[in-house]
Amino acid sequence: MAESVPRIVIVGGGFGGLAAAKALKNAPAQILLIDRTNHHLFQPLLYQVATSVLTPGQIGSPIRNILREQQNTTVILGEVSGVDKDKQCVVVSSADRAAVPVPYDFLVLATGVTHSYFGHDEFKRFAPGLKNLADAVAIRNRILQAFEQAEAEEDPSRHRDLLTFVLVGAGPTGVEMASAIAVLVRNTLKSEFRRINPESARIVLLDMAPRVLGSFSEDLSEAAKKRLEKLGVEVRLGHGADQIDAGGVMVAGERISSKTVIWTAGVAPSPAGKWLNVNTDRAGRVRIQQDLSVPEHPEIFVVGDTASLDQDGKPLPGVAQVAIQQGRYAGKLIHRRITGKTIPVPFRYFDKGNMAVVGPGFAVLQSGKIHISGILAWFAWAAVHLQFLATSSLRISVFLQWVWTYLTGQRGSRLIVNHCGAERAKPAVEEGPRTSEMLLPQ
Amino acid sequence: MAESVPRIVIVGGGFGGLAAAKALKNAPAQILLIDRTNHHLFQPLLYQVATSVLTPGQIGSPIRNILREQQNTTVILGEVSGVDKDKQCVVVSSADRAAVPVPYDFLVLATGVTHSYFGHDEFKRFAPGLKNLADAVAIRNRILQAFEQAEAEEDPSRHRDLLTFVLVGAGPTGVEMASAIAVLVRNTLKSEFRRINPESARIVLLDMAPRVLGSFSEDLSEAAKKRLEKLGVEVRLGHGADQIDAGGVMVAGERISSKTVIWTAGVAPSPAGKWLNVNTDRAGRVRIQQDLSVPEHPEIFVVGDTASLDQDGKPLPGVAQVAIQQGRYAGKLIHRRITGKTIPVPFRYFDKGNMAVVGPGFAVLQSGKIHISGILAWFAWAAVHLQFLATSSLRISVFLQWVWTYLTGQRGSRLIVNHCGAERAKPAVEEGPRTSEMLLPQ
Numbered sequence: 001m002a003e004s005v006p007r008i009v010i011v012g013g014g015f016g017g018l019a020a021a022k023a024l025k026n027a028p029a030q031i032l033l034i035d036r037t038n039h040h041l042f043q044p045l046l047y048q049v050a051t052s053v054l055t056p057g058q059i060g061s062p063i064r065n066i067l068r069e070q071q072n073t074t075v076i077l078g079e080v081s082g083v084d085k086d087k088q089c090v091v092v093s094s095a096d097r098a099a100v101p102v103p104y105d106f107l108v109l110a111t112g113v114t115h116s117y118f119g120h121d122e123f124k125r126f127a128p129g130l131k132n133l134a135d136a137v138a139i140r141n142r143i144l145q146a147f148e149q150a151e152a153e154e155d156p157s158r159h160r161d162l163l164t165f166v167l168v169g170a171g172p173t174g175v176e177m178a179s180a181i182a183v184l185v186r187n188t189l190k191s192e193f194r195r196i197n198p199e200s201a202r203i204v205l206l207d208m209a210p211r212v213l214g215s216f217s218e219d220l221s222e223a224a225k226k227r228l229e230k231l232g233v234e235v236r237l238g239h240g241a242d243q244i245d246a247g248g249v250m251v252a253g254e255r256i257s258s259k260t261v262i263w264t265a266g267v268a269p270s271p272a273g274k275w276l277n278v279n280t281d282r283a284g285r286v287r288i289q290q291d292l293s294v295p296e297h298p299e300i301f302v303v304g305d306t307a308s309l310d311q312d313g314k315p316l317p318g319v320a321q322v323a324i325q326q327g328r329y330a331g332k333l334i335h336r337r338i339t340g341k342t343i344p345v346p347f348r349y350f351d352k353g354n355m356a357v358v359g360p361g362f363a364v365l366q367s368g369k370i371h372i373s374g375i376l377a378w379f380a381w382a383a384v385h386l387q388f389l390a391t392s393s394l395r396i397s398v399f400l401q402w403v404w405t406y407l408t409g410q411r412g413s414r415l416i417v418n419h420c421g422a423e424r425a426k427p428a429v430e431e432g433p434r435t436s437e438m439l440l441p442q
Numbered sequence: 443m444a445e446s447v448p449r450i451v452i453v454g455g456g457f458g459g460l461a462a463a464k465a466l467k468n469a470p471a472q473i474l475l476i477d478r479t480n481h482h483l484f485q486p487l488l489y490q491v492a493t494s495v496l497t498p499g500q501i502g503s504p505i506r507n508i509l510r511e512q513q514n515t516t517v518i519l520g521e522v523s524g525v526d527k528d529k530q531c532v533v534v535s536s537a538d539r540a541a542v543p544v545p546y547d548f549l550v551l552a553t554g555v556t557h558s559y560f561g562h563d564e565f566k567r568f569a570p571g572l573k574n575l576a577d578a579v580a581i582r583n584r585i586l587q588a589f590e591q592a593e594a595e596e597d598p599s600r601h602r603d604l605l606t607f608v609l610v611g612a613g614p615t616g617v618e619m620a621s622a623i624a625v626l627v628r629n630t631l632k633s634e635f636r637r638i639n640p641e642s643a644r645i646v647l648l649d650m651a652p653r654v655l656g657s658f659s660e661d662l663s664e665a666a667k668k669r670l671e672k673l674g675v676e677v678r679l680g681h682g683a684d685q686i687d688a689g690g691v692m693v694a695g696e697r698i699s700s701k702t703v704i705w706t707a708g709v710a711p712s713p714a715g716k717w718l719n720v721n722t723d724r725a726g727r728v729r730i731q732q733d734l735s736v737p738e739h740p741e742i743f744v745v746g747d748t749a750s751l752d753q754d755g756k757p758l759p760g761v762a763q764v765a766i767q768q769g770r771y772a773g774k775l776i777h778r779r780i781t782g783k784t785i786p787v788p789f790r791y792f793d794k795g796n797m798a799v800v801g802p803g804f805a806v807l808q809s810g811k812i813h814i815s816g817i818l819a820w821f822a823w824a825a826v827h828l829q830f831l832a833t834s835s836l837r838i839s840v841f842l843q844w845v846w847t848y849l850t851g852q853r854g855s856r857l858i859v860n861h862c863g864a865e866r867a868k869p870a871v872e873e874g875p876r877t878s879e880m881l882l883p884q
Contacts, residue, residue, distance in 0.1 A: 038586065038856070038858040039856075064634040065852075065856065071636075074636040075634075134861045144480065148518075149536065191511070195516065414504045415504070417479075417502075417579070419579060
């Protein structure tokens, strides 16, 4: 390729970054996509990995595999730590190398969000959040480990805490995970334990908001809540978690004892705003213009969850569809600009609708004036999610897994793998040996 | 169940322990199976997880799921740290609890092996071994990471070390892994990189023995070696690794620079011999009698890789078939003893044959006087391995994956997931910023 070809750097291989790269497929440019993992993650199904339905490999595909036929694009595993707007370069570190500046002519930042503890970072130790595959595997380990500990525990009075699961935050992730845990205990784990009854597990879904799925209409929130309760989930609204520690959660003066608390509440944007040193909204997302560029920097675009853009007086939501449409727009705009074509009309988000699943065969769907809940919405949910998986092999694999799980109740991967060597059995000091007669079935 | 029913404790949920538990299916007994993981691992395919062909979930099944219909059996996740032969109990620790003694009337130890560095434990840091799923995922991360680092590395002189893979030990694991890496670089990764050619990777298979697959006949060793060389693997025999460090391996005075060295050489038995304080062979395996019990302790059985038993003047090999047949025998013997039936004839291993795979569509098979190599042996290998997977869903899943990989070259899971937060990019200190022009495709 000639030296004169423009250099386009895309940071992030999520929905936004990948859409931008694909939109530049035929552009006469050198495209460099940088991500700190080697895979594009299908985040909407991450809760299914955390609850053992799918394996990590079913929702993650190597980015370079997805883009292997796009010859103008190089994929790099690396961590971006800053942007120099004046010199037009991003600072990239990768394994065991010093940070190097990488020059760009156009920059697309699609760096997403991480989970946020709203200023309570001390909760993190006790209530892990769910944003990447390592998080999902860690949460899967914790949920399955709780049942294992209860089964190994000869004192029935200690079963209660171990079999109580608290989800803090009743947005889509909290609702989907709560219902998936409810089905896990009722179907999958049935008849596998001898000393405990997994069905006796208590699953509590908390939110300070007055309803679940706050981004949906009230009738759908109500339908979801009813369904959750039917599945055995205890829904507690109007109060958040005041305190989270090793023993459980404090809510409105009441203590819920639990060994497994999961944070499904909030997200915070990536540091893109700090790197660029530009205007952000209150949450820290970069305020972008109608063409998705940063004010005074027509060569820098910010897309997806880490960007802030109003449409019809309301901020766009942090969902995959916004990221995909914005990434695609930014890619097309850059392509047109470098080929001297007319610039497209300002970006406009087309809302295809919003869905959340509540257990097998039940979802809520809101699209314009259409509000439906139940099996039809679930089929729509399944079809859309399969369609948006990155490769056809994943589509087949996830589809077969869902059919299998539906028919047999068996899940894709219920492994507990201790990857770090630290979690393993650390016996607590206790007063003298205890009798262990109860360790054997009576 | 009545208190008077005998208590049988089985330690280990591998091939031996699981076979013992299943053989006791209808026994009037309380059976407790203890394992330090929650899953039965199909070790013969572990190298396929390490080389991205299969996902961890395809070769690991929860032990309690396999035994869910066996009502007389309780499965416990716990770590055994000792045996008290006089008081007839094993000492078990499980997560956050003090060690407790668990009483038994019969004990089956099926605690397997771990990898051994033959007294060179300092090699461990630089050359990870392969025994469990966490090992396999760590090795997968390292192999894939090497290609990522090379692609991110702008200095071509540093590509050589990153693209050199050394396997220390040319037994079945070393041979199978070397051929799987060779196929990975030639088929799967083809056309995904822009700055490096994965096909240029150097794969070195070392062994101090004069031939590969020393447990097979000489003609099959020779056939495997030829096949490895055809796949592009450099086979170096007659010298082991004298030294392994961060920069590579020293072999017979020559330095092979490599960032990825994998230990596929030796195994050491579990501490069962120390727990029992009984006679062991030189390797540390417990010397057992013809009925698989420990001398003077007819209630204690040791089976599988951690046991030492001669047959026709030769020690039995440490393979899955021996463990399965021994486990089954021990289970049956205990069942007969507690129901007052006659004791079976002494244990005798029936050798069904030995197989190793060398790349797609090629295996070596030795069974009695039958020695074959090639595609027929591969079909036998595939059929046997599918047959011995723990559940029918895994059989289907692994079969479909193999067909898919064969047809498309695509593998099951090429994720790099940093589970422990420590491996991530630690930039080395370097002298000033380097130019990064080469970071973009030329």
